[in-house]
Amino acid sequence: AAQEGFDPEDIEGALDEAGHGPLPVLAVVGRPNVGKSTLVNRILGRREAVVEDRPGVTRDRVTYEAEWAGRRFKVVDTGGWEQDVLGIDASVAAQAEFAIEAADAVIFVVDAGVGATDTDEAVVKLLRRAGKPVVLCANKVDGQSGEADAAMLWSLGLGEPHPVSALHGRGTGDMLDEVLNVLPEAPAQTFGQALGGPRRIALIGRPNVGKSSLLNKVAGENRVVVNEVAGTTRDPVDERIELAGRTWTFVDTAGIRRRVHLTEGADYYASLRTAAALEKAEVAVVLIDVSEPISVQDTRIISMAVDSGRAVVIAYNKWDTLDEERRFYLEREIERDLVQVQWAPRVNISAATGRHTEKLVPAMDTALEGWETRVPTGRLNAFLGEIAASHPHPVRGGKQPRVLFGTQAGTRPPRFVLFASGFLEAGYRRFIERRLREEFGFRGTPIQVSVRVRE
Ligand code: GDP
Numbered sequence: 001a002a003q004e005g006f007d008p009e010d011i012e013g014a015l016d017e018a019g020h021g022p023l024p025v026l027a028v029v030g031r032p033n034v035g036k037s038t039l040v041n042r043i044l045g046r047r048e049a050v051v052e053d054r055p056g057v058t059r060d061r062v063t064y065e066a067e068w069a070g071r072r073f074k075v076v077d078t079g080g081w082e083q084d085v086l087g088i089d090a091s092v093a094a095q096a097e098f099a100i101e102a103a104d105a106v107i108f109v110v111d112a113g114v115g116a117t118d119t120d121e122a123v124v125k126l127l128r129r130a131g132k133p134v135v136l137c138a139n140k141v142d143g144q145s146g147e148a149d150a151a152m153l154w155s156l157g158l159g160e161p162h163p164v165s166a167l168h169g170r171g172t173g174d175m176l177d178e179v180l181n182v183l184p185e186a187p188a189q190t191f192g193q194a195l196g197g198p199r200r201i202a203l204i205g206r207p208n209v210g211k212s213s214l215l216n217k218v219a220g221e222n223r224v225v226v227n228e229v230a231g232t233t234r235d236p237v238d239e240r241i242e243l244a245g246r247t248w249t250f251v252d253t254a255g256i257r258r259r260v261h262l263t264e265g266a267d268y269y270a271s272l273r274t275a276a277a278l279e280k281a282e283v284a285v286v287l288i289d290v291s292e293p294i295s296v297q298d299t300r301i302i303s304m305a306v307d308s309g310r311a312v313v314i315a316y317n318k319w320d321t322l323d324e325e326r327r328f329y330l331e332r333e334i335e336r337d338l339v340q341v342q343w344a345p346r347v348n349i350s351a352a353t354g355r356h357t358e359k360l361v362p363a364m365d366t367a368l369e370g371w372e373t374r375v376p377t378g379r380l381n382a383f384l385g386e387i388a389a390s391h392p393h394p395v396r397g398g399k400q401p402r403v404l405f406g407t408q409a410g411t412r413p414p415r416f417v418l419f420a421s422g423f424l425e426a427g428y429r430r431f432i433e434r435r436l437r438e439e440f441g442f443r444g445t446p447i448q449v450s451v452r453v454r455e
């Protein structure tokens, strides 16, 4: 396996805490042999991480729960990753990349006796670009005499070097106090924002597709939850409507209700409104008027929804107008113009008659579920391993780039980071994305796949 040296399930443990009081993640990053594992042991207060004199030793675990001064957090020991496969520089860069993607704060460990190497400088650049808090650990300062070496590390530009002896414990307490100062209380990767609150829906589509009719239909047939804020009932911006026993918020409905018909720059204002609604929404219901050919404006609005990273449902409206002939052409138009959202759930509705509008809720649920799906790192890497074996990247210029491992860096929408040994061609990236969908679903959600190249 490409990911020898770390157990993907442990990273998942660090990332996959939705709903159980997620802990912030602290990554310990640095060159081999600088003392990362020794430091992790020190933080844990017990001998748990494996420490070996040989660099690149395979470790059983990488993530541990720790507690300092009454606060709990996860520690990720990045020691031992990929060193055989990638070489030291690439391995350390990969750790830094991971820290950038997944950690909430970083301890960057340097061997003060050795001083800053070129590899260290390169990692500092990566860390600085990430904007995550970094605490600089000048390790192996076992006594007073090493303090001067530690001071030399000011040159890295990461602020104060903390002189530490991970082996004997000297200075580790002060450094950890500083870590707690910069470590956020909760991880950045939270899902909390909308947990529990009503789901937010944007009804979007070009003028006259039937947005206002659909809103009136669902508001007329369902309970409208009255907003208590004075003045909001007259010209509500967001409307709360109970559908299938749950409250949903339709965002930015004022524009839909007001029915402004602008002639000058109507398209421009329509796209502004669409963008604003998407900004506030979790799921976009894109209406398409089936009585007319699918237009460039329709596909542009779909692109806006996809690019905004929202869950997407396509509602083919005015289905009551459809005859056999139009239906034939419509299916061809969909095949030709809407391939980019083949993955979106589809409902064929009539806002005028109410036909199949009850199918909106299951479609939105499906899309939101895909939007929030998290693939455990272990499963993801097993899947990536299978792909590498069955469909390797084509050889280019005598080299064959390989996906080494991957992790899901976020949800809403799902975001993946793949670490590869070389540049992956667009066709191969699309292939992986297609296979990800086949394997894990992701109905109704855009997914983002980015590739980090280790050379
Ligand atoms: P890693 O590869 O960065 O995880 O480094 P390790 O934690 O495995 O440590 C590499 C070697 O450095 C081991 O032999 C440790 O005992 C030694 N070491 C780690 N921290 C210190 C320290 O503070 N002082 C001294 N003298 N040796 C240390």
Ligand code: GDP
Pocket: 205, 206, 207, 208, 209, 210, 211, 212, 213, 214, 256, 317, 318, 319, 320, 321, 349, 350, 351, 352, 353
């Ligand atoms: P909006 O601009 O997207 O809000 O579109 P409207 O809701 O104002 O609808 C534009 C026109 O399409 C109106 O004349 C509606 O009566 C008509 N319309 C909307 N939905 C349907 C439908 O499902 N079937 C039919 N036949 N007409 C519809």
